[in-house]
Amino acid sequence: MAKRSRTAIVSRVTDGAGDVVFQGILTAFAAVVPLLLLGLLIQLTVSAWPTIERFGLRFLVSTTWDPVADVYGAAPMIFGTVFSSLLALLLAVPLALGAAIYLTEFSPQWLRTPVSTLVELLAAIPSVVYGLWGIFVLIPLLRTVVVPPLSAALGWTPFFSGTFQGNSMMAAAIILAIMILPYISSVSREVLLAVPNSQREAALALGATRWEAVWTAVLPYGRAGIVGAVVLGLGRALGETMAVTMVIGNRHDLSFSILEPGYTMAATLANEFQEMSGALHRSALFEIGLVLFVVTIVVNAGARLLVWRVARGSSAGSRAV
Amino acid sequence: MTLRKFLPILASVSFAACGGGEPTVFLNGAGATFPNLIYQQWIIEYNQQVDGVELNYQSIGSGGGIRQFTDGTVDFGASDAPMSDEEMSAVNGNVLHVPTVLGAVVPTYNLPGVTEPIRFTPAVLADIFLGKITKWDDPRIASVNPGLTLPAQDIVVVHRSDGSGTTFIWTEYLSKVSTAWQGQVGTGKSVNWPVGLGGRGNEGVTATVRQTPGALGYVELGYALLNNLPPGHVQNQAGNFIEPTIESVTAAASGAMNSMGPDTDFRVSLTNSPGANAYPIASFTWLLIRREDGDAAKAKALLDFVWWAVTEGAADAPALGYAPIPRALTPWIADRFEALTAEGATVWQRPAGLAE
Numbered sequence: 001m002a003k004r005s006r007t008a009i010v011s012r013v014t015d016g017a018g019d020v021v022f023q024g025i026l027t028a029f030a031a032v033v034p035l036l037l038l039g040l041l042i043q044l045t046v047s048a049w050p051t052i053e054r055f056g057l058r059f060l061v062s063t064t065w066d067p068v069a070d071v072y073g074a075a076p077m078i079f080g081t082v083f084s085s086l087l088a089l090l091l092a093v094p095l096a097l098g099a100a101i102y103l104t105e106f107s108p109q110w111l112r113t114p115v116s117t118l119v120e121l122l123a124a125i126p127s128v129v130y131g132l133w134g135i136f137v138l139i140p141l142l143r144t145v146v147v148p149p150l151s152a153a154l155g156w157t158p159f160f161s162g163t164f165q166g167n168s169m170m171a172a173a174i175i176l177a178i179m180i181l182p183y184i185s186s187v188s189r190e191v192l193l194a195v196p197n198s199q200r201e202a203a204l205a206l207g208a209t210r211w212e213a214v215w216t217a218v219l220p221y222g223r224a225g226i227v228g229a230v231v232l233g234l235g236r237a238l239g240e241t242m243a244v245t246m247v248i249g250n251r252h253d254l255s256f257s258i259l260e261p262g263y264t265m266a267a268t269l270a271n272e273f274q275e276m277s278g279a280l281h282r283s284a285l286f287e288i289g290l291v292l293f294v295v296t297i298v299v300n301a302g303a304r305l306l307v308w309r310v311a312r313g314s315s316a317g318s319r320a321v
Numbered sequence: 322m323t324l325r326k327f328l329p330i331l332a333s334v335s336f337a338a339c340g341g342g343e344p345t346v347f348l349n350g351a352g353a354t355f356p357n358l359i360y361q362q363w364i365i366e367y368n369q370q371v372d373g374v375e376l377n378y379q380s381i382g383s384g385g386g387i388r389q390f391t392d393g394t395v396d397f398g399a400s401d402a403p404m405s406d407e408e409m410s411a412v413n414g415n416v417l418h419v420p421t422v423l424g425a426v427v428p429t430y431n432l433p434g435v436t437e438p439i440r441f442t443p444a445v446l447a448d449i450f451l452g453k454i455t456k457w458d459d460p461r462i463a464s465v466n467p468g469l470t471l472p473a474q475d476i477v478v479v480h481r482s483d484g485s486g487t488t489f490i491w492t493e494y495l496s497k498v499s500t501a502w503q504g505q506v507g508t509g510k511s512v513n514w515p516v517g518l519g520g521r522g523n524e525g526v527t528a529t530v531r532q533t534p535g536a537l538g539y540v541e542l543g544y545a546l547l548n549n550l551p552p553g554h555v556q557n558q559a560g561n562f563i564e565p566t567i568e569s570v571t572a573a574a575s576g577a578m579n580s581m582g583p584d585t586d587f588r589v590s591l592t593n594s595p596g597a598n599a600y601p602i603a604s605f606t607w608l609l610i611r612r613e614d615g616d617a618a619k620a621k622a623l624l625d626f627v628w629w630a631v632t633e634g635a636a637d638a639p640a641l642g643y644a645p646i647p648r649a650l651t652p653w654i655a656d657r658f659e660a661l662t663a664e665g666a667t668v669w670q671r672p673a674g675l676a677e
Contacts, residue, residue, distance in 0.1 A: 066513035067484075068506065135528050165477045166533045167518045246528075250482035250519025261518050267482075271521060274382045275484030275510045 041293065048287035050280055059287060065252040067277040072284035076254045078291060080262040084169060084244065085237035087258065088176035093230055095177070096184035104192040105214050116189060123182040131246030134175045139166045139247065142174075147259065162257045167249035170258040175243050180233035187232060191225030192218060224311035231303035238296055241266040265292040344373070346622040351379040352386020352399030355424055355486050355541065356606045359643050360399070363634045367626055374622045383486050384510070390416070390609045396619055397627075398609035401486025402510070403588035415612050417657055418587045419627055420605035422635075423644035425542035425570040426491045427602070428553035431530050432457065432472065440465045440554045440562045443593070443601070447499030449476055449537060451506075452516035457535060465556070472535075479529045479538030482519025484510040490604045491539050494592040542570060543642020557601040558593055569600035570644035583653050605646070613662050620663035628658065628669075 045052075051059060051072055062073025099119060103112050147164045154160040164170075195218050203213035219226070241264075249261020250271065265288050276282045350360075357380035364376040381389075383400040390398030391411050403418055428441060445461050448454045454461060457471045481488045489510045496503040506512050518533075520526035523544040530536040530550075537553075542565050545552050554562040563569050576596025581589050591603045608627055614620035631654060635645035655671040662668065 064513065067511040068509040068513065132528075135532055139532055163475065165518060167520075167529060245482065245521050246525065250521070251517070252513070263519075271483040271519070272511055275384050275486075277484070277509050277511060281511075 041290075044286055044290040044293060048283055048290045050283040051287045054280070059284075060291070063252065063254050067272075067281045070278065070280045072280070072287075074265070074268075074284075074288050074291060076252045077263045077265045077268050077288060078295070079254050080169070080248070081238055081264040081266070081292070081295065083256075084172045084176060084248065084262065084264060085234055087169070087173035088180060088237045089230065089234055091173060091177035092181045092184055092233060096181045096229075096233070097188055097226065099181075099185045100188035100192055101214060101219075103189055105210065105218065116186065119182050119185050121182075122178065123186075127179065127240060127243040128246070130175050130179055130243040134171055134243065134247040138174060139171050142166075142168075142171060151259065158256045159258055162255065162260045164259040165249070165261065167247055167261050168259055169248065169255075169262045172244050172248035172262070172264075173258065175247055176237045176240055179240060179243065180236050183236055184229045184233040187229035188222070188226050191222040191229065194225070195221045224307050227303070227307050227310050231300065231307070234299060234303070235296065238292075238299065239266055241270045245270055265289075265295075346374045346618050348374065348376050348396045348619060348623055348626070349379075350377065350386075350397040350399060350608070351381050351389045351395045352609070353383045353401045353486060353606055354380040355401050356399065356422055356643065358543075358641050359422055359634075359638055362637050362641060363626075363630045366634065366637070367629060371625070371629075374626065376626060382484075384484075386609070397623060399607065400609060401604065401606050402489045403607060404609070412611075417610045417612050417661065418605075418607040419610055419631070419654060419657070420574075420587050420646050420650065421608055421627070421631060422606060422638050423570050423574055423591070423603055423646060424486070424490065424606055425565055425573075425600055425603040425644065426487055426494070426539050427542050427545045427550070427565045428537060428539050428555065429527075429530055429545055429550040430538070430553060431532075431534055431536045432474070433534060435469060435471065437466075437469055438552065438554050438564065439469065439471075440556065442556045443494075443498035446555070447495045447502045450478055450480075450495060450515070450517070451499075451501060452478075465562075474535040477533050477536040478514075478517030479520055479526050479533070479536050480514050480517050481523075481526060481539075482521050483525075485522075486510065486604075486606070487523070487539070487541055488512065490592065490602060493590060493604075494602045497590075497593045541642075542567075542644070546642050555601055557597075557599050558595050559597045559599075561597060563598065563600045565600050565602075567639045567642075567644045569598055570603045571647055572596050573599040573601065573603035574605070574644075574650065575599070575647045578647065578649060581653075583656065585653065587654075587657075603644070610661070612660075614668075615664065617663040617666070617668050620661065621668040624658050624661065624669040628655070 055062070055072060059072060059074055060078065061075050063075045064071050064073045065076070066072075103116055107115065143164065143166060150160055151164065199217045199221055200213050203217035204210070208216060244264050245267035248263060248267060250263055250267060251261035252263055253260065255262065268288055269285055272281070273285055276285065357378070360378045364378060368374075368376060378399070383402055386398040386400050387404055387408055389395045391408070401424065404416060409416060428446065430439060432439070439462070442465055445454060445465070448461070455476055456473055457476055458473045463471060489508065492506065492512050493508045495506070496508045506515065518529055520529040520538065523540045526538045526540055527544070527548060527550060530538040540550065545565070552565050554564050557563050573591045573594040573596065576594040576599040577589060577591050579595070581587070587605065587607065589605070591605060593601045594603065610623060610627065611620070631646060632651055638645040658669045659667060659671060
């Protein structure tokens, strides 16, 4: 009934020619974004073609990056981008989620606004400032306080082997974690705030402790939103350039040790694009841009899929309850 | 627009209307970032002294400068590395490299407790950057630093992560003094470093060196002087250990003049230059000018400016951390300028009294 009356109204209103124009303009606007994306992809592919043709898949798996000999392999940068971002998530997610849960569920009312404002303020700091802080505060701290015991206790594992020279994967991951923390934290906080109070009340009424109420009722309800928040943080970590290049050591090496220096795709582009050695170097940098583009799209698509499945799972779960 | 700004324009318009004034010539240039400071200083001073010419320089990097010069979108280019033969043929050889000032690259280090300058031989520098010498107390370092007690610390090599003319000069020097370096790494603005950490820009290298005990990096001379970084002394071809200073860098160009000869196109490497006092890791930076220009007024204005820069303007260089080119080189530049043509005729005459 409601549906039929709406169509009636729409058909009456669409009589005017103005609406056709209006709809056309909006369609054009909507088409711009996908076309832009497509154009970007085509442009990157065309510019990267010389190296795609010459190195093929070797570009993705080779670890040699030699602009003098014109040999290009981006494996260390691809690995470094993904590795540093995942490490950052490992550090940031528990912190950010913990902060969000505390602020929505446990903190006294008067504390909520100042603390969440401060957390969000972290997002307003320019990345070059994070980089400077990394060089002058974080790295000396890691060198004197954090790394010696870590190295002594866990030096036998591949993740903490090698000598720590300062600029390292570890420094980059910590900086990245701090940078993405406000995004994950504030989005999760909004998600948790949107959980209806009836969920909490129901859990408490069934005899759950506050902790159990959060774990069994509140978090599952907000699962999809929280995954979305994490994905937002991951996207930011993948593309971060300035702060990372200042502390990661910019070394074309592939190492699982977080004490060793590494490199990321975004940092390579920022470093080498201005002064290129030749046409093939330029093409190789474009291919790195292309790979970064594809990695970002794949990660985002994967995350969408995850959110979608989680959301389905949680609605199925609530039906069962 | 304020009245004060407006009045001179009004005046010039009325002059032009009377036919008394020459129209202003606009000259645009782009290129190397390294000499940007002195080029901007020259432009400010020159604009104050000379009417009828407006100069503009954008420091977009040497590669960008060569590209824009080749495309003809600027009136002059600038580069820290001379154009390759391939790049020259892209402009049909229609380019003159004019050396303006000298740059040098200085090894700098962080060794708490070592107060005297550390001396490096070319072979030691190359082997450290190849990863063959890894400790500060290596006998090969100790043997040329008899008075110093060097710690048994790891050497942390720090290099530029961004493509740069500084890296080009450094690697060109190492290639010249070490066949192992030449074979394994070679010369370039970005290279495949055997060891070390990458810092972005002179400031990135400096920050990493300062924060890393045992670090050894390389930076531009001007940057090292302005920031009081401890400079290593490097052994030159004559066997002397030379402190990098404005004078010892100019001496490198003087030392190279014998091998250049008056017919030079100035595309010469100054690294490992002969001369008892020559600092061995030095280089010209060049302005790129067309040998044959389509616009006589522009060509003349440009040559006048560059001539002023390399003669009178040279006095500004030391205060800004650049080494001026040797005085003896200017007559050779004048020779080249007199041979340049625009619209089919020469445009520039050397000032009276300058030696042929």
